[in-house]
Amino acid sequence: DAGITQSPRHKVTETGTPVTLRCHQTENHRYMYWYRQDPGHGLRLIHYSYGVKDTDKGEVSDGYSVSRSKTEDFLLTLESATSSQTSVYFCAIAGTHQETQYFGPGTRLLVL
Amino acid sequence: DAKTTQPNSMESNEEEPVHLPCNHSTISGTDYIHWYRQLPSQGPEYVIHGLTSNVNNRMASLAIAEDRKSSTLILHRATLRDAAVYYCILHPRDNNNDMRFGAGTRLTVKP
Numbered sequence: 001d002a003g004i005t006q007s008p009r010h011k012v013t014e015t016g017t018p019v020t021l022r023c024h025q026t027e028n029h030r031y032m033y034w035y036r037q038d039p040g041h042g043l044r045l046i047h048y049s050y051g052v053k054d055t056d057k058g059e060v061s062d063g064y065s066v067s068r069s070k071t072e073d074f075l076l077t078l079e080s081a082t083s084s085q086t087s088v089y090f091c092a093i094a095g096t097h098q099e100t101q102y103f104g105p106g107t108r109l110l111v112l
Numbered sequence: 113d114a115k116t117t118q119p120n121s122m123e124s125n126e127e128e129p130v131h132l133p134c135n136h137s138t139i140s141g142t143d144y145i146h147w148y149r150q151l152p153s154q155g156p157e158y159v160i161h162g163l164t165s166n167v168n169n170r171m172a173s174l175a176i177a178e179d180r181k182s183s184t185l186i187l188h189r190a191t192l193r194d195a196a197v198y199y200c201i202l203h204p205r206d207n208n209n210d211m212r213f214g215a216g217t218r219l220t221v222k223p
Contacts, residue, residue, distance in 0.1 A: 035213075040215075042199070042212075042213040042214050042215055042216065043156065043213035044213075045210075045211070059212075090155045090156070092155075092156075099144070099161065099203075100158045100161070101148075101156075101158065101211065102158065103155030103156045103157070104155055105154065105155055106153075106154070106155050
């Protein structure tokens, strides 16, 4: 299994509070991704990174920001959480050729 | 929007082969066909991928139609641990960050 962890695994927060999710990899892979998964929508890409300090938006990036200051860490921040951001968040990594993405175990976020 | 069409659900008996179909009529010449699966309460897991030729690995086989407008994931002997949602995804070679997951096929394996 690819060395990829997510923290926290579960979080409950209130509307309007900031939230940061962390993805950590030990594979030295170049590419990192954040997805959200909601019933009826499958997985949707939020943001991705193609290197340290190199990030770009995905399909559903509004309300989210990311940062990657080190190869191994990719942070997803909800500046002011809303109930519509209640979801399961998955991080994924991929090597240079990006043929395969390896996914983390997910973070279940509930925004009240 | 996902560019593939899969049945919502399928059932199989344990130790029998399973053929999971996927239609992708708008596939372009540079799109790879990827299959992932997601077990309950876990992240998606890579299964197999191909471009034009049929592919085999330890988990499954991928049969790609000659016109590439459809493909079939083959599990040769289903086990209870194969019960999962299976996603067929087109992965553009020229836009490696555009991998769209659809709803997938929920496979139930009966003992």
